[in-house]
Amino acid sequence: MDLRLDGLSVVTDGKSLVRDLSLEVESGRVVGLVGPNGSGKSTALRCVYRALRPSSGTVWVGERQLTDLPMRRSAQIVAAMTQDGAVDLDFTVEEVIALGRTPHLQGNQALSRRERELCERVMDRLDIRHLARRGVLTLSGGERQRVLLARALVQEPEILVLDEPTNHLDVRHQVELLSLLRDSGLTVLVVLHDLNLAAAACDRLGVLRDGRLVATGTPEDVLTTELVDEVFGVKASVVSHPLTGDPQLLYSLHSSL
Template sequence: MKLIMEDICHSIMETSIVEDISIQIETGKFIGIIGPNGSGKSTILKIASRILNPDKGSVQLDNYYLDQLPFKKTAQKMAVVSQETSLTFDFSVQEIVWMGRYPYKKLFQSDTAEDENIVSEALERVGLNGYENRNFMSLSGGEKQRVLIARALAQQAEIIILDEPTNHLDIRHQLQLMELVKKLNITVVAALHDLNIASMYCDYLYVIQDGRSVMSGTPENVLTKGKIRKVFGVETEVIMHPVTKKPHITYLTHI
């Protein structure tokens, strides 16, 4: 499942948020979008997932323009896991994951044994067997994120969009979550603020600065001392980690 964004522009109250963004997401790849706070990362993901409409440009999902697809069809192909989930009412874990089946349902259509198997398998894949009757709001941050990923799996989506999924998680749960997503072996697009996390898990990076894509490439090509200084305004030491074989960044001082 390929996602292509071409010449995307979006403004709020005549203030440009993103301008002329073009991003291509290849099937099965883990794509990271990085950049300083306020650079437009979340806006790009919201446009990719139809939460926002671009003022200009197009988004294509395989051979279809996104704005020409029914919303249910979009939800069958693409799932969104936000960094924060606010619920008016508390739901059980199982109820949250069952929501992933809604895009496949007609009005008043009953759930089936196949739906039940899909939900059970989704919970198993994220390691939440036995959590079915737990209240969602009682869970830890890492557990909540796993429930939301299970919901995305229940959607049987071919693309998962993650908006800063490791925010508010301790390092153990950050690594658990990223390992889980990486092992799903589906197309992933994630806005990330931790450059070392992006280096470890992403196949390809797009760097956003002031609403524009200023560079892209593999972590090895993008995460260099000079490029980090230029975009983030910090001095670093970057080495190739002897265990992960990925760039590892030590922050020294801001400029």
């Protein structure tokens, strides 16, 4: 299912956080949002999973406006893994993951056998099956990130939005998570701070600065020395990855170079 942001703007307390943002994520593709802190990336995502209502503009899922859908239906279509998705109660891992089925259940309906097996498969895929009976409050930050992603995946969404999903993950699990996104077949909109990971994982990138989209295109088109300097204020050389050909940035810690 396609996802489209059409002229999205968010104004809070007289301050424009997102300004006239238009961006399309084609069905089954992975699009990354990158930009400096405070550039509007997370705010844009919140409009997609309905935590925030835009001041103007529209979010489209397929041929329908997101706000035209009942909340339950939009929760079945769009799943989110957010920065503020912490679990404060000491549920077990398997209980937290099972919460992903909530939009599909009626009242206190129990999980079906298929749903229980789905939860188990997702836990296996994310290497957290051994944590199933652990309380989430006993987990490391990286383990908890994988649990929250599992909760989103068992929702069986058509669109997945993720806000810095690689936070707290070690290198192995960063690579595995982004590989999973590429192979998921879902329509994915993801915020990433690591530009090299974004280049490797995303089909297209949107670059935000001060709430505005300043560039969009393939990683090769977008991640140029000039843009990285202009938007991020960082001197970098762009090289091709020797195995994949993806653009990779080599940063200099010496401002004179």
